Amino acid sequence: MKSARILIIEDDETLRRAVGDLLSDQAWQIETAADGQIGYDRAMEGRFDLILLDLMLPHIDGYEICRSLRLQSISTPVLMLTAIPESPAMNSATAASLTAIRGASPSAGNAWS
Numbered sequence: 001m002k003s004a005r006i007l008i009i010e011d012d013e014t015l016r017r018a019v020g021d022l023l024s025d026q027a028w029q030i031e032t033a034a035d036g037q038i039g040y041d042r043a044m045e046g047r048f049d050l051i052l053l054d055l056m057l058p059h060i061d062g063y064e065i066c067r068s069l070r071l072q073s074i075s076t077p078v079l080m081l082t083a084i085p086e087s088p089a090m091n092s093a094t095a096a097s098l099t100a101i102r103g104a105s106p107s108a109g110n111a112w113s
Contacts, residue, residue, distance in 0.1 A: 004049040005029045009039030009065065010081070011057050019052065036060030043069055048076050055082035 006028050010016040013034070020030045031046065033039035036057035043051055043065070051069075055062040066078050 003027055003029050005031070005047065006050045006052060007039065007042055007046070007048045008032045008052045009036065009043075009057065009062070010052070010054045011035055012054070036062070036065055040065045040068060043074065043076070044072065051076050051078045053078050053080045055080055 006023055008016055008019055008023075008030060010019065010032070011034055016032050016034065020032055024030045031042060031048075033042050037059040039053070039057070040060055053062045053065060057065075060068075062080055062082070066080070069076070069078070
């Protein structure tokens with residue numbers, strides 16, 4: 001059985017490693033990128049089953065990465081993780097053709113559980 005390939009684009013090293021470790025424990029193939037440019041380049045080079053994408057990234061933000069991928073006909077599902085309140089982020093996420101958006105901050109009241 002083929003293992004899912006997941007790309008994690010996250011500049012916070014602690015969060016990137018924690019999510020990567022959690023997912024690799026499920027026997028999924030994980031690749032990571034610490035900034036927007038590296039993440040975009042990896043997304044363009046590889047075939048992934050899912051991209052986990054931070055919003056606030058150095059070099060290229062998450063919205064621009066997603067918009068650029070869609071313009072290149074990359075249709076990989078994208079789940080954006082952000083601590084920014086959902087109401088303004090949701091409008092931009094829809095415009096960027098994101099698959100989903102999920103608050104990553106416990107104070108947001110909808111963190112991963």
